[in-house]
Amino acid sequence: MTLNLSWIDDFMVLAETGNFSRAAEERHMTQPAFSRRIRALEDWLGVELFDRSSQPARLTDAGLWFRKSAQALQAHVARLPGEARAIAEASSQTLRFAATHALSFSFMPSWLRALETRTSVGPVNLVSDTQQKCEALLQQRQVQFVLAHGHAQVAGPLDEAGLPCVVVGHDQLLPVCAPSADGTPTHPLLAAKAAGRGGGKAADKSASVQLLAYSSESGLGRILRDVKGPALERLSVRPVLTAHLASVLRTMALDGRGLAWLPGILVGEDLAAGRLVLAADADWHLDLEIRLYRDRNPMGAAAEAFWEAASAAPHRKG
Numbered sequence: 524m525t526l527n528l529s530w531i532d533d534f535m536v537l538a539e540t541g542n543f544s545r546a547a548e549e550r551h552m553t554q555p556a557f558s559r560r561i562r563a564l565e566d567w568l569g570v571e572l573f574d575r576s577s578q579p580a581r582l583t584d585a586g587l588w589f590r591k592s593a594q595a596l597q598a599h600v601a602r603l604p605g606e607a608r609a610i611a612e613a614s615s616q617t618l619r620f621a622a623t624h625a626l627s628f629s630f631m632p633s634w635l636r637a638l639e640t641r642t643s644v645g646p647v648n649l650v651s652d653t654q655q656k657c658e659a660l661l662q663q664r665q666v667q668f669v670l671a672h673g674h675a676q677v678a679g680p681l682d683e684a685g686l687p688c689v690v691v692g693h694d695q696l697l698p699v700c701a702p703s704a705d706g707t708p709t710h711p712l713l714a715a716k717a718a719g720r721g722g723g724k725a726a727d728k729s730a731s732v733q734l735l736a737y738s739s740e741s742g743l744g745r746i747l748r749d750v751k752g753p754a755l756e757r758l759s760v761r762p763v764l765t766a767h768l769a770s771v772l773r774t775m776a777l778d779g780r781g782l783a784w785l786p787g788i789l790v791g792e793d794l795a796a797g798r799l800v801l802a803a804d805a806d807w808h809l810d811l812e813i814r815l816y817r818d819r820n821p822m823g824a825a826a827e828a829f830w831e832a833a834s835a836a837p838h839r840k841g
Contacts, residue, residue: 685819732760
């Protein structure tokens with residue numbers, strides 16, 4: 524007879540409850556089926572683990588000994604996946620990244636090319652998603668690194684968890700919109716500021732600025748809300764569209780649908796070509812850091828070498 528590891532879980536539940544019916548219910552099976560599994564474990568060991576003549580059922584001396592062994596076995600089995608991944612990572616040359624959409628195609632390619640002059644960059648497995656999902660992937664140890672925007676005044680989940688990070692670049696979050704025929708912004712924030720001071724409902728409505736807003740999953744939205752949210756609430760700003768991605772808001776801004784705060788790394792060419800214009804003065808510009816976060820646990824040689832190279836490289840402009 525071969526040991527079925529699920530019998531260990533059955534045994535631990537019965538040892539805790541002392542009641543076959545209740546233990547069977549917790550294990551989602553009938554009592555006869557549960558009793559057969561406990562008996563199979565006892566047959567495999569060659570000893571009785573429970574004194575069934577008492578209510579509740581009590582562990583025998585062999586049962587008391589086996590409970591300690593079972594706890595150690597459960598703990599060992601729980602460690603196996605992490606230990607297996609650690610062994611695999613130690614020899615793996617593949618770097619596992621999660622990066623926000625904006626940085627995946629606007630910053631990461633040139634950044635990796637620059638790092639290749641300092642270290643060997645082997646295969647890269649990249650997941651491109653919202654910042655919230657990228658952060659979750661790192662906390663779940665499904666990736667080794669996260670590349671994301673950050674701000675000195677805003678602590679995100681990775682900062683609160685104390686994960687190591689290094690600043691690898693700089694960017695700005697800029698209020699932009701499409702230009703009118705004479706090149707002035709079609710949705711200037713100044714109009715909202717004036718309306719906010721005017722006090723009249725009609726004036727507020729006519730001068731309100733159409734805001735292209737970020738959803739709660741967006742890291743850029745988190746920064747904008749934390750740093751400029753109170754100031755925006757005092758102005759006549761009306762959200763007309765909400766999206767996760769800066770690239771979606773850029774498309775809507777180009778179409779003239781409103782004002783959006785977008786990273787300079789994403790809209791630099793649009794501003795230079797006049798397809799987008801700044802919609803507010805420098806007080807509304809937000810300086811951003813481009814941060815590389817890493818798993819706090821030891822990684823394989825390739826990942827550790829990459830981290831050392833990224834930490835030592837000069838900051839790149841977004």
